[in-house]
Amino acid sequence: MAGKVNNFAIGLIGMGDMGKMYANRLSEAGWRVNACDKEDKYESLCEEYGDRKNIYIFPNGHLVSRASDYIIYNVEAASIDKVAAQYGPSTKQGAIVGGQTSCKAPEIAAFEKHLPEDVDIVSCHSLHGPNVDPKGQPLVLIKHRASQGNFDKVEHVLSCLGSTHVYLSASQHDRITADTQAVTHAAFLSMGKAWHANAQFPWEIARYVGGIENVKINLTLRIYSQKWHVYAGLAILNPYAKEQIRQYAQSVTDLYKLMLGGHREELEDRIKEAGAKVFGAQTWDEDLLLKDEVLDRFSLGNKPSTPLPNNHLSLLAMVDCWSQLGIVPYDHMICSTPLFRLWLGVTEYLFRKPALLNDVIRIAIEDNTFRSDDLEFTFAARGWSDCVTFGDFEGYKDRFLSTQNFFKGRFEDATRVGNEMIKTILENTQK
Numbered sequence: 251m252a253g254k255v256n257n258f259a260i261g262l263i264g265m266g267d268m269g270k271m272y273a274n275r276l277s278e279a280g281w282r283v284n285a286c287d288k289e290d291k292y293e294s295l296c297e298e299y300g301d302r303k304n305i306y307i308f309p310n311g312h313l314v315s316r317a318s319d320y321i322i323y324n325v326e327a328a329s330i331d332k333v334a335a336q337y338g339p340s341t342k343q344g345a346i347v348g349g350q351t352s353c354k355a356p357e358i359a360a361f362e363k364h365l366p367e368d369v370d371i372v373s374c375h376s377l378h379g380p381n382v383d384p385k386g387q388p389l390v391l392i393k394h395r396a397s398q399g400n401f402d403k404v405e406h407v408l409s410c411l412g413s414t415h416v417y418l419s420a421s422q423h424d425r426i427t428a429d430t431q432a433v434t435h436a437a438f439l440s441m442g443k444a445w446h447a448n449a450q451f452p453w454e455i456a457r458y459v460g461g462i463e464n465v466k467i468n469l470t471l472r473i474y475s476q477k478w479h480v481y482a483g484l485a486i487l488n489p490y491a492k493e494q495i496r497q498y499a500q501s502v503t504d505l506y507k508l509m510l511g512g513h514r515e516e517l518e519d520r521i522k523e524a525g526a527k528v529f530g531a532q533t534w535d536e537d538l539l540l541k542d543e544v545l546d547r548f549s550l551g552n553k554p555s556t557p558l559p560n561n562h563l564s565l566l567a568m569v570d571c572w573s574q575l576g577i578v579p580y581d582h583m584i585c586s587t588p589l590f591r592l593w594l595g596v597t598e599y600l601f602r603k604p605a606l607l608n609d610v611i612r613i614a615i616e617d618n619t620f621r622s623d624d625l626e627f628t629f630a631a632r633g634w635s636d637c638v639t640f641g642d643f644e645g646y647k648d649r650f651l652s653t654q655n656f657f658k659g660r661f662e663d664a665t666r667v668g669n670e671m672i673k674t675i676l677e678n679t680q681k
């Protein structure tokens with residue numbers, strides 16, 4: 251398909267972080283973009299985009315929908331039903347509609363319910379945040395109700411992002427992202443909650459500085475510096491996420507009890523069995539995915555001469571969780587976010603160094619110093635799991651915002667250091 255399809259206009263409903271990223275990229279590629287957010291943002295969006303070539307701001311989604319050939323909803327996952335009900339019936343005849351929300355079950359249900367029958371449905375999901383270069387990152391494309399011609403048009407339009415296209419059904423998408431995203435976030439959210447509960451800034455404590463601790467700290471702060479609704483939406487609304495997050499909390503609890511009870515043999519067997527199930531079939535490259543010299547560079551604090559030991563409950567539980575659910579995380583690489591790749595990288599780091607893993611198991615049994623930290627981590631994992639199981643958006647929001655507030659003084663530093671870290675590690679791991 252050559253160039254732009256005759257006067258084919260893209261509509262964007264929702265001009266938050268992701269909507270703006272799409273608007274900028276698509277307009278730069280030469281597409282006409284009709285965009286809106288809520289009516290009260292009309293003036294400020296007109297000011298921001300007034301002299302931008304190819305971007306036309308409208309007061310609301312009715313006006314965007316009737317003037318556009320391919321409309322992408324970029325709103326909060328929890329609002330998709332309401333917003334599609336509002337603007338769906340105004341969709342131009344024969345147009346294509348899609349959503350870019352992180353969870354597809356509610357999005358597809360909303361489109362089926364509210365869109366006229368002559369409208370095709372092709373959804374998408376960029377598996378990265380708004381400040382990451384989309385080039386080479388996975389972009390899921392879902393041909394839910396569409397002619398091949400219309401699907402090809404969508405693919406042609408979105409090719410300007412330079413992402414790697416992944417073709418899935420809505421339910422395959424939700425199953426995979428429950429693991430790559432929802433469980434990964436649950437682990438980091440729990441670390442943040444536990445540090446907060448113990449009033450610790452982890453970069454100030456010897457136990458938490460250096461090596462893989464830097465990854466944990468930087469990624470935790472990165473998540474807490476973002477919008478709560480993104481994380482709440484993709485966990486609470488994903489039909490598969492409840493089970494996976496529940497298993498993570500169960501694995502944390504089981505391992506913590508084995509540590510508390512001093513059951514060394516049982517702990518060791520369970521961890522090593524889990525490791526064999528998850529990593530056993532891997533043929534490793536010569537190099538570790540992550541290296542100490544690299545990881546040590548990205549600290550928010552000063553590295554102490556003798557860092558204190560750590561039993562890495564959060565990592566052991568992740569591998570146990572994958573093992574209990576029969577998940578091989580490498581099978582999900584097609585849908586991996588940068589965060590997931592780093593999380594898998596640190597678990598791999600631990601499990602590929604037998605001496606380190608043995609040491610971690612020994613510390614877990616013998617060293618009582620961190621029982622209170624681990625207790626808070628266990629409570630936190632259970633708390634997030636309960637929120638998700640009960641569909642408790644308000645509880646999720648309160649839990650998220652209180653810890654966001656605790657860490658907020660360091661978000662600027664953490665984002666700077668975290669961006670550098672992610673860039674360096676991902677460059678190293680893509681070689």
Ligand SMILES: NC(=O)C1=CN([C@@H]2O[C@H](COP(=O)(O)OP(=O)(O)OC[C@H]3O[C@@H](n4cnc5c(N)ncnc54)[C@H](OP(=O)(O)O)[C@@H]3O)[C@@H](O)[C@H]2O)C=CC1
Nearest residue numbers: 264266267268269287288324325326327350351352378379
């Ligand atoms: N942030 C990320 O890393 C990623 C997010 N996503 C998904 O993309 C979607 C958007 O996320 P993101 O851009 O980060 O979130 P934002 O909160 O930044 O953007 C959502 C925007 O939609 C607006 N909106 C809500 N209702 C309407 C309406 N009726 N008409 C027009 N606009 C409306 C919101 O306004 P208001 O704030 O006033 O409600 C807000 O400006 C979410 O579903 C998210 O899950 C996907 C990939 C990555």
Ligand SMILES: O=C(O)C(=O)Cc1ccc(O)cc1
Nearest residue numbers: 352377378379431587588589
């Ligand atoms: O990498 C992650 O997991 C993030 O936190 C960024 C993110 C958030 C929501 C998405 O739907 C996709 C990516």
